[in-house]
Each structure stands twice: as structure tokens, then as C-alpha cells.
Amino acid sequence: MRLNRIASRSIAILLLVIILLGGMGFFLIEYFLNAGDWVMHEGSPHVYSGPNIGTGIVTDRDGILLLDMNGNRTYAVTQALRESTLHWLGDRYGYISAPALPSYAKEMAGYHSLTGLYSYSGAGQATLTLSARLQMVALEALGDYKGTVAVYNYKTGEILCAVSTPTYDPDNVPDIEGDTSGIYEGVYMNRFIQSVYIPGSIFKIVTTAAALEEIPDIQEQTFTCTGTYSYGTDAVTCERSHGTLDFKSAMAQSCNCAYAQIVDQLGAETLRQYVERYQVTQALSFDGITTAAGNFDVNDAAAVQVAWSGIGQHKDQINPCRFMTFMGTIANGGVGVEPYLVSKITCDGSVTYSAQAVRTEQIMPESVAQELQAMMRNNVLEKYGEENFPGLTVCAKSGTGQVGGDQKSNAMFAGFVDDEAYPLAFIVAVEDAGYGRHVCVPILSKVLAECKVLFDAA
Numbered sequence: 198m199r200l201n202r203i204a205s206r207s208i209a210i211l212l213l214v215i216i217l218l219g220g221m222g223f224f225l226i227e228y229f230l231n232a233g234d235w236v237m238h239e240g241s242p243h244v245y246s247g248p249n250i251g252t253g254i255v256t257d258r259d260g261i262l263l264l265d266m267n268g269n270r271t272y273a274v275t276q277a278l279r280e281s282t283l284h285w286l287g288d289r290y291g292y293i294s295a296p297a298l299p300s301y302a303k304e305m306a307g308y309h310s311l312t313g314l315y316s317y318s319g320a321g322q323a324t325l326t327l328s329a330r331l332q333m334v335a336l337e338a339l340g341d342y343k344g345t346v347a348v349y350n351y352k353t354g355e356i357l358c359a360v361s362t363p364t365y366d367p368d369n370v371p372d373i374e375g376d377t378s379g380i381y382e383g384v385y386m387n388r389f390i391q392s393v394y395i396p397g398s399i400f401k402i403v404t405t406a407a408a409l410e411e412i413p414d415i416q417e418q419t420f421t422c423t424g425t426y427s428y429g430t431d432a433v434t435c436e437r438s439h440g441t442l443d444f445k446s447a448m449a450q451s452c453n454c455a456y457a458q459i460v461d462q463l464g465a466e467t468l469r470q471y472v473e474r475y476q477v478t479q480a481l482s483f484d485g486i487t488t489a490a491g492n493f494d495v496n497d498a499a500a501v502q503v504a505w506s507g508i509g510q511h512k513d514q515i516n517p518c519r520f521m522t523f524m525g526t527i528a529n530g531g532v533g534v535e536p537y538l539v540s541k542i543t544c545d546g547s548v549t550y551s552a553q554a555v556r557t558e559q560i561m562p563e564s565v566a567q568e569l570q571a572m573m574r575n576n577v578l579e580k581y582g583e584e585n586f587p588g589l590t591v592c593a594k595s596g597t598g599q600v601g602g603d604q605k606s607n608a609m610f611a612g613f614v615d616d617e618a619y620p621l622a623f624i625v626a627v628e629d630a631g632y633g634r635h636v637c638v639p640i641l642s643k644v645l646a647e648c649k650v651l652f653d654a655a
């Protein structure tokens with residue numbers, strides 16, 4: 198009896214030991230597999246300061262310091278550089294969170310399973326694709342306007358410039374809450390990735406591509422514009438009569454009546470399918486960032502509303518980053534290269550992250566992309582003025598998004614440089630500004646000239 202009792206107690210203790218050892222083993226395995234994530238958890242005070250990571254330094258593409266995240270965060274020396282990069286770096290108080298950097302916390306802090314946070318001292322260094330010089334030029338070019346200007350390399354995917362206004366100096370924070378003038382409206386938002394705009398006529402690029410794919414004789418057609426194209430009691434209108442136009446001039450003159458006739462030939466469902474295939478309204482993800490999604494909705498739309506949808510009005514909305522990427526796809530012959538912001542991360546001298554170009558599938562036949570390139574080139578020659586872009590083969594389309602109410606229209610301009618030496622795609626969106634071409638061309642002219650300097654120096 199006693200022996201049995203001792204034996205059963207021994208078995209019980211043995212079982213407990215087995216459970217204990219098993220548990221420890223399980224924990225150790227979990228530790229090695231997941232410790233990095235636990236340490237990098239958003240609540241970890243070693244790595245984060247508010248929503249932003251609190252270790253390492255961030256530089257522009259040329260090594261110019263943008264932010265030292267150790268301690269109380271030291272921003273760039275130049276005020277214009279602090280203001281123009283704030284939406285990518287985040288502020289000290291968590292009103293603006295850096296959209297890309299937290300996803301690389303592990304690479305920045307150099308976490309290692311055996312030694313723990315060996316570079317907790319802040320040895321991590323992130324190199325962004327942005328050019329400090331370009332950021333400052335774009336900020337100055339935007340002036341007091343609200344909006345965004347962005348340029349990316351459509352061969353590599355590097356975002357060279359992306360500025361969102363209004364902005365402010367993180368080292369000299371203004372009284373934003375107390376301001377009643379409206380100049381800081383939406384100041385915490387990165388308009389390039391978080392906003393959507395009514396595209397206006399830059400959306401005609403989408404309709405033009407669909408027409409090139411779908412209507413065999415579109416290049417031979419002519420369109421008559423009397424200033425009004427009627428749908429019963431409703432109508433699509435132009436500001437003046439454009440007379441008789443071929444397809445190329447219909448785009449250059451941005452004739453709404455001609456585009457209404459083109460949309461009539463396409464039909465709502467076909468146009469919707471092309472918008473989907475070109476991914477123009479889809480959210481885009483890179484560096485842990487997901488952009489706002491756009492909108493194209495012709496459900497239950499009357500014919501006149503479908504026509505306006507093909508002209509970039511009705512319920513159309515686009516995100517600037519996504520639309521810029523679409524411009525790169527056209528420049529690239531129908532194959533997109535996704536944009537990115539973080540170029541490289543090193544920690545204690547070793548490279549912990551290095552960006553690679555991500556190419557998308559062919560979303561448009563190469564022949565169609567080439568015809569679009571020629572038509573968008575013609576827009577610049579016929580309408581926007583080649584002298585505004587010296588030495589650059591700019592292809593573009595302007596747009597004026599009618600917002601309604603008291604606001605003036607949103608000025609839009611999108612396109613690319615058709616030159617292997619300057620593989621640049623761009624978007625300009627300026628709020629409450631008026632005509633796309635008048636407002637955007639002078640801004641873009643300054644930014645592209647500086648891009649050319651950057652490429653010529655390389």
C-alpha cells in the first residue's frame with residue numbers, strides 16, 4: 198500500500214516535471230520565433246515614442262539628416278526641410294505618425310534573438326528615397342496652396358519628392374487648435390497617401406486608354422462640339438464650342454462633348470471594367486502604408502452621369518499616389534512599378550533592409566500605352582507649353598475638379614517624362630485653386646527642373 202502511494206506520488210511529480218520542461222521548451226521556441234515581434238510591439242517603450250519609433254536616424258537619399266529619433270527627436274537643420282518632410286517623419290506628440298518607419302522598427306533597432314536589443318543605443322539608419330532639395334523646392338512652389346506635389350522614378354519605384362500642404366515646423370509648432378483662418382485645415386493629413394480628389398479631366402486619360410483598346414477606329418473618328426451635348430433635358434457642356442475635333446485634339450482641348458460621345462460608345466459597364474483593370478481607384482500598399490482608395494461608381498447612373506464619370510466628375514475620386522503610379526505604368530509601356538519610400542536600412546554597419554523594384558503585371562497593351570504617350574505629349578505641345586519644361590519630354594493632362602459649393606475647383610495635373618534619362622512620373626493636386634493648367638504648370642515646372650538637376654548630377 199505504502200509503496201503504491203509512493204509510486205503514485207513519484208509519477209505525479211514526474212508528470213509535473215514533464216509539464217514544466219515542456220512548457221519551458223515551448224516558451225523557448227516561441228521566444229526564438231516571436232521575440233522580435235514582442236519587443237517591437239507598439240507598446241514597447243524601448244522602441245517607440247508615442248505612435249512613432251524612438252530610435253535611429255533618418256536621412257534623405259543623399260545622406261542629409263531629416264530626423265534623429267533618439268531622445269526628444271532632432272529634426273533637420275533647415276526649417277523648409279522640417280516642414281516639407283513632416284508628414285513622412287511624424288511629429289513629437291503623435292498628431293502625425295510616420296507612415297512607413299514603424300513597419301521597419303525591427304530593422305531599425307537591429308533586434309537579435311540571442312543578444313536582445315543590441316543596438317538600443319540607436320545605431321539604426323534609414324535612408325529614404327526622397328531628395329531634401331526637391332522637397333524644399335516643391336514646398337516653396339506650392340506656396341500657400343493646400344495640396345500635394347509628387348514625383349517618382351517609374352523605372353525603380355523611388356519616390357523622389359512628395360510634399361503635402363498645409364504643414365508646419367515641428368520645432369516651432371503654431372497654435373493649430375486656436376486658429377480660425379482655416380490655413381491649417383487638414384494639416385495632420387498626408388494628402389499624397391491619405392486623401393482623395395475629384396480628378397476632373399485628368400481622368401480622361403483613363404477613358405482615352407479604354408477607347409484605344411475598345412473602339413477600333415477611334416483614331417479616325419471626328420467629334421463635333423457645339424458647347425453642349427444633350428441627354429434629353431440634361432447635358433454635358435464645354436465652356437465654349439470646340440468645333441470639329443479629331444481624337445488627339447479632343448484630348449488636347451479637353452473637350453467634354455467629344456468625351457461624352459466616346460463614353461456613349463464605350464458604355465458604362467465597359468468603362469467600369471477598364472477602370473478596374475487599370476486599378477486607378479484601388480488602394481495601393483508599400484512600406485506598410487496603404488493609400489486611400491478612390492471611387493468610380495456608375496451604378497444606376499443615367500447616361501449623362503455616365504458621361505460625366507468618363508470626364509472625371511459625377512462620383513469619381515482618385516488618390517494622388519495611386520494616380521501617379523498609373524502615370525508611371527503608361528510611361529513604362531503598360532507595366533507598373535510600385536512606388537516606395539524607404540530605400541535602405543542599416544544597423545551597426547550591416548544592411549538590415551534593402552528595397553527592390555516591384556513590377557506589376559501588364560495592365561494595358563504596350564501599343565495602347567505608346568499611343569497614350571504620343572497623345573499626352575501632344576497635349577504639352579499643343580496646350581501646356583513645351584517651354585515650361587526645358588530639356589524634358591513631358592507628357593501630361595490637366596484637370597479641373599469641380600467641387601461645388603463656395604469652393605473654387607481643384608487644379609490637377611498628371612503625367613510623366615518620356616525619356617530613359619529622366620524616368621519621372623508626377624502628380625500635382627492643388628485645392629480651391631481654379632484651372633488645372635494655370636495653377637499646376639508653374640509648380641510642376643520648378644519641381645521637374647530640380648529633378649533634372651538631380652539626374653544630371655548623378
Ligand SMILES: [Zn+2]
Nearest residue numbers: 422435439452
Ligand atoms: Zn467641347
